[in-house]
Amino acid sequence: MEALSAREVYELHVKRLPPEERKQLAEMITRAMERPTRQGERSLLELEGLGAELWEGVDAQEYVNELRKEWDHRP
Numbered sequence: 001m002e003a004l005s006a007r008e009v010y011e012l013h014v015k016r017l018p019p020e021e022r023k024q025l026a027e028m029i030t031r032a033m034e035r036p037t038r039q040g041e042r043s044l045l046e047l048e049g050l051g052a053e054l055w056e057g058v059d060a061q062e063y064v065n066e067l068r069k070e071w072d073h074r075p
Contacts, residue, residue: 004012014022 014025
């Protein structure tokens with residue numbers, strides 16, 4: 001079975017998608033192309049936003065102040 005060209009894939013499949021799904025597909029392709037090419041190599045930027053929900057409602061300065069208090073009381 002011969003692989004389809006990019007133009008054929010677009011005409012047969014992508015063109016028929018609603019605009020929002022075409023946008024999602026474009027974003028998926030862009031992310032895939034930005035990935036490192038060498039096996040095992042990763043970007044620190046892939047971690048951006050990971051665990052953000054854990055810090056919702058936490059005041060950064062208050063958090064640091066609490067940590068410093070703990071350090072002052074350690075033997």
